[in-house]
Amino acid sequence: MRLIRNAGSHELEIRKSRFVCTLARASSEDEAVRFIAAHRRAHRDATHNCTAYVVGELGEITKSGDDGEPAGTAGVPMLEVLVRRGLTDVVAVVTRYFGGVKLGAGGLARAYGRAVSEAVDAVGVVERVPVVTVTVRVEHALAGRFLGDLHGAGRVPGDVRYADAVEADVAVPVPEVEGFEAWAAEVTGGRARTRRGAPGFVEVPVP
Structure with missing residues (x-):
């Protein structure tokens, strides 16, 4: 099993929009859902709080959400990063503060995927x-x-x-x-x- 070393956040700015990815461990789907709900309450002023999580010894439970972004442009690329890295028991929320410049579907997918990828690099990965x-x-x-x-x-x-x-x-x-x-x-x-x-x-x- 591969896990994030510890919880943490990483921020990047793309064409005036701020993307803040927050990662945490989640040992169950309920824990992931509770983390997402708490994060959304704490960042209700954000334009979007998009989500993805992978849970289970074999990473068998996965879910993602676009939170108002065009379908498939946020949660799916976030989830793809977690799966590609072989991570499990992890939840990611990317909080976006819109800067006034539209990125298009491809630009959004790249931004959300990059936010998660850089956050994983920042917090580190361990193997159990x-x-x-x-x-x-x-x-x-x-x-x-x-x-x-x-x-x-x-x-x-x-x-x-x-x-x-x-x-x-x-x-x-x-x-x-x-x-x-x-x-x-x-x-x-x-x-x-x-x-x-x-x-x-x-x-x-x-x-």
Whole structure:
């Protein structure tokens, strides 16, 4: 799953009209609808508040709205950007303040699509990756070197606990769990002990 990194807004001006795209996460269609309603109330002075959202693990729920713009010139190009970027659980509202110059159907479609595309670039995208937290237990004498090896391998532990031994929790992508356990055994000469926790997710920035 790809998601926006965080909520945010981005503004551009095209031939005297202001286009302000606001993005937010929405984990359900109801949440997307509520966000749109609240945004429209807050920006009721705008000429148009056009909308698009994609919701669901597979992005199976989609909807767009032109809010008075010519049919297909606003919501559809907005939605196309979200789908093309592979995003889900996201809602976009582009608020337009008309500047007195008509853009034509093609110009409107390009403007609304560009507003969403630039907003996505501005807030960033993350990929939700399924992981398993693997707890690695080592003796104190091995801990310093092992933690250094962890960082050197690009695996930063989420938590490190010091008691009669040292335990480090490492979030490992599901396909890499067995390989990581084998690596931990190898770099500690077979002296590391591992146990797997519950599966979960981490969000990794997408370049």
